[in-house]
Amino acid sequence: MVSAEERYLDKFFGRFLLVVSCTVSRFLKIASESFCKEGKLKKVVLGTSLLVGVIALGCWVYLQHPKFGKLPAGELLAMVERSPHYVDGEFQNLVDTPVLTEDRSTLSILIENLRSSSEGLRPDDDIPSVKTDLHALDADEDIVIWLGHSSYYVQLSGIRMLIDPVFSVDAAPIPFANRAFAGTNPYTASDIPPIDYLLVTHDHWDHLDYPTIKALKPQVGEVLTGLGVGAFFEKWGYDSEHVHEGDWNDTFELENGLTLYVLPARHYSGRMLTRNRTLWVGFAIESPDRRLFFSGDSGYGPHFAEIGQRFDGFDLVSLDHGQYDPRWAYIHMTPEEAAEAAEELGANTLLPAHVGKFSLAQHPWQEPFERITSASEERDYRLVTPMIGEPIWLDDSEQRFGAWWR
Structure with missing residues (x-):
C-alpha cells in the first residue's frame, strides 16, 4: 500500500506548485516595479536567486518519492549493458526512431497544447463498463479482459496473468496532469485474484503504475518485464528472485505448457529526464491451444511482419492505436497502421489498445474507435471492441461487441 509519507509528498508538491505560481506572479510584479527605481537591482537579483533555490529544493524533495523508481545498477545494469540493443548508454530501436518528428520540439508541443482547444479530448459522461467478477471466473476458461488503456487480465491454460495494470486516476509524475476518464477505474487491486504472472511492457507512467504495483504485491507470483x-520492482519491495527481465527475442517457459516470448517494439522509455535506460517490449504468449500478442506501446515498423512470419499468425493481437499524433508519428501507430500491422501479424482477432482511458494526443477521445472500425472493414481479421471489464471468450469466434463509445 502507498504510505502516509508518500501521500504527503503528492499533496506537498501540489501545494508547492500553487505557492510557486503565486509567488512567481507576485515576484514578477515587484521586479518590474523595482527596475523602474534606482538601487533596487541587487534586491531583485537576490530575490531571483532565492526563488530559484526554493523551486529547486521543492523539486528535489518531490523527486525523492519512490514512484519515480530507480535506474538499473549492479547486476541489473550489467545485464542491460550485455544487450546488443544497448549502445552508447541507451537502448536503440531496430530502425531509426526519433521520439518527435523532425520539425517538433517538446517546447513547441507544450505551447501548441496550451493554445489548442481541449474540446472533445475527454468524454462528457462516464465511460461504460462491465465489472466482471474475476474471482468467480472458471480458471480453465481462456479469456482476455480489457481493463482500459493497455491493461489486461488474461486466463490461458489455467494460468492467470495481468498485463500493464493501471488502476490510478493519474498517469503522470505530476498530479492531475493526465487524469483517467470518469468511469474507467471500476477495478482496484482487491478485485484481482492471485496472479501467476505480472507482465509489464515498459516503464512509462501509463503502463507501470506505482500505487497499483504496490497494492498488487501480495497477489503476484512472478514478474516478467524488459x-x-x-x-x-526491487525499489518497490518485490523479491528480486521473482522478477525476471528479458531482452528482445528472449523466451521464458512458464507453467502449464505456456511459453512467453519477449519481442521488439518501436518506442522509448524513461519516467523523467533520462531516456532509454530500460527496454520497451511486446509479448507473445503461446499455449498448446492458442497464441496471443500484446504490442505494448509501438510505432509501426517492419518488426510486425517479422513477428508474423516467425509465429505463423495469432489467435488474438492487441495493438497500440489510440494516441497517434503527427508530432510523434514514429512511436505510436495510427488506427490504419494498426490494421495493417494486424494483417502482417496474421491476426484472427484484433483488440484495440492504448485507448479509452487517458487523453495523451490532440484528437477526440472516441476517434480511434471510429477509425479502427473503418480501417478494419474488408480485413481478414475480426475486430473486437469490448467495454472495460467485458470478457472476450477465446473459444467463441462468433462473439461480437457493440460500438459502446457512440
Missing part, C-alpha cells in the same frame, strides 16, 4: 525495468 531489461532494466526490474529495478523499479
Whole structure:
C-alpha cells in the first residue's frame, strides 16, 4: 500500500506548485516595479536567486518519492549493458526512431497544447463498463479482459496473468496532469485474484503504475518485464528472485505448457529526464491451444511482419492505436497502421489498445474507435471492441461487441 509519507509528498508538491505560481506572479510584479527605481537591482537579483533555490529544493524533495523508481545498477545494469540493443548508454530501436518528428520540439508541443482547444479530448459522461467478477471466473476458461488503456487480465491454460495494470486516476509524475476518464477505474487491486504472472511492457507512467504495483504485491507470483525495468520492482519491495527481465527475442517457459516470448517494439522509455535506460517490449504468449500478442506501446515498423512470419499468425493481437499524433508519428501507430500491422501479424482477432482511458494526443477521445472500425472493414481479421471489464471468450469466434463509445 502507498504510505502516509508518500501521500504527503503528492499533496506537498501540489501545494508547492500553487505557492510557486503565486509567488512567481507576485515576484514578477515587484521586479518590474523595482527596475523602474534606482538601487533596487541587487534586491531583485537576490530575490531571483532565492526563488530559484526554493523551486529547486521543492523539486528535489518531490523527486525523492519512490514512484519515480530507480535506474538499473549492479547486476541489473550489467545485464542491460550485455544487450546488443544497448549502445552508447541507451537502448536503440531496430530502425531509426526519433521520439518527435523532425520539425517538433517538446517546447513547441507544450505551447501548441496550451493554445489548442481541449474540446472533445475527454468524454462528457462516464465511460461504460462491465465489472466482471474475476474471482468467480472458471480458471480453465481462456479469456482476455480489457481493463482500459493497455491493461489486461488474461486466463490461458489455467494460468492467470495481468498485463500493464493501471488502476490510478493519474498517469503522470505530476498530479492531475493526465487524469483517467470518469468511469474507467471500476477495478482496484482487491478485485484481482492471485496472479501467476505480472507482465509489464515498459516503464512509462501509463503502463507501470506505482500505487497499483504496490497494492498488487501480495497477489503476484512472478514478474516478467524488459531489461532494466526490474529495478523499479526491487525499489518497490518485490523479491528480486521473482522478477525476471528479458531482452528482445528472449523466451521464458512458464507453467502449464505456456511459453512467453519477449519481442521488439518501436518506442522509448524513461519516467523523467533520462531516456532509454530500460527496454520497451511486446509479448507473445503461446499455449498448446492458442497464441496471443500484446504490442505494448509501438510505432509501426517492419518488426510486425517479422513477428508474423516467425509465429505463423495469432489467435488474438492487441495493438497500440489510440494516441497517434503527427508530432510523434514514429512511436505510436495510427488506427490504419494498426490494421495493417494486424494483417502482417496474421491476426484472427484484433483488440484495440492504448485507448479509452487517458487523453495523451490532440484528437477526440472516441476517434480511434471510429477509425479502427473503418480501417478494419474488408480485413481478414475480426475486430473486437469490448467495454472495460467485458470478457472476450477465446473459444467463441462468433462473439461480437457493440460500438459502446457512440
